[in-house]
Amino acid sequence: MAATWTHAQVYNYMDGEGEEEESDEISGIYLGLNLGAYFANSNTAAIYNGYGYQRDGTINEFSNSWLNLAIQGNPEAERRTGHAMGGLSDGEWTFDESDMPGSMIYSPAFMWGFHMRYMLNQDFGVYAEFNGNKPVTVSEFTIRRNSPSSDPTQSNRLERFQIRGEEQRLSIHLGLHRVLMRNKFEKEGKSTSLLPYFELGGNVTFVKFEENFINLGTEVVDLTVFYNRANQYIDEANLLTGTGFGGFASVGGQIALGEKFTINIGYIANVAQINLGGFSETGFQHMAVFRIVYM
Numbered sequence: 001m002a003a004t005w006t007h008a009q010v011y012n013y014m015d016g017e018g019e020e021e022e023s024d025e026i027s028g029i030y031l032g033l034n035l036g037a038y039f040a041n042s043n044t045a046a047i048y049n050g051y052g053y054q055r056d057g058t059i060n061e062f063s064n065s066w067l068n069l070a071i072q073g074n075p076e077a078e079r080r081t082g083h084a085m086g087g088l089s090d091g092e093w094t095f096d097e098s099d100m101p102g103s104m105i106y107s108p109a110f111m112w113g114f115h116m117r118y119m120l121n122q123d124f125g126v127y128a129e130f131n132g133n134k135p136v137t138v139s140e141f142t143i144r145r146n147s148p149s150s151d152p153t154q155s156n157r158l159e160r161f162q163i164r165g166e167e168q169r170l171s172i173h174l175g176l177h178r179v180l181m182r183n184k185f186e187k188e189g190k191s192t193s194l195l196p197y198f199e200l201g202g203n204v205t206f207v208k209f210e211e212n213f214i215n216l217g218t219e220v221v222d223l224t225v226f227y228n229r230a231n232q233y234i235d236e237a238n239l240l241t242g243t244g245f246g247g248f249a250s251v252g253g254q255i256a257l258g259e260k261f262t263i264n265i266g267y268i269a270n271v272a273q274i275n276l277g278g279f280s281e282t283g284f285q286h287m288a289v290f291r292i293v294y295m
Contacts, residue, residue, distance in 0.1 A: 044279045138162060144157070201247065253265050
């Protein structure tokens with residue numbers, strides 16, 4: 001790990017204007033670890049809503065949607081659904097487009113990453129970092145019970161089941177890091193162990209479709225087995241990937257821990273393009289980051 005020490009002249013404002021003293025500034029390479037939370041924009045969460053898509057990215061109609069095929073696409077699917085409904089026979093339950101899931105929204109995801117920075121002096125540098133996360137979206141769909149029952153509450157009752165989507169994201173940030181207020185604090189004789197900072201730069205986001213499945217209570221069904229190719233169903237979906245570009249800004253606080261370590265606690269706002277199959281959306285992706293940096 002390379003680091004160089006240079007000497008700069010600063011005024012000692014506490015002892016009298018015009019007097020000078022030596023201060024050490026550090027330039028060189030810094031390495032860090034990022035931990036935090038990732039809040040994904042939900043524009044692309046609809047890709048997991050059970051309709052599915054074809055290889056060209058076209059969204060399926062309800063009749064050939066992945067969820068409809070999993071519920072009642074063939075006799076085996078119908079038997080599985082009847083079993084999930086408590087042993088109902090054909091005609092004792094119905095599933096139509098009104099039963100499809102509502103809005104899909106990503107839950108906050110755990111974020112982890114690696115940070116590498118080159119400081120030109122103690123307050124200004126350039127950096128690159130790599131942050132990974134796995135956004136998850138969960139919603140519900142319904143199946144209606146039609147069978148008559150001696151218990152009126154059991155007739156025409158909607159049973160609710162879970163649908164879930166998962167993906168992987170990797171964000172690469174290239175930017176500038178600037179610490180603020182050091183000179184002002186030194187003039188006023190205040191401690192510089194806690195200072196604000198801001199960052200600006202560009203980012204690249206890589207996205208990979210990972211899983212889309214439903215939980216029928218008695219069985220978990222992988223919806224990607226219904227990925228359509230020339231009207232022939234194949235065993236597994238090709239997991240789609242995409243790349244998008246954008247920019248980011250970050251603000252936070254820097255805490256000095258001795259001579260070798262600093263902690264950054266900050267907020268990052270990404271304006272990022274997310275490309276996945278036929279979906280291409282640009283929106284804000286938010287991050288809360290805890291970063292520990294070693295010189």
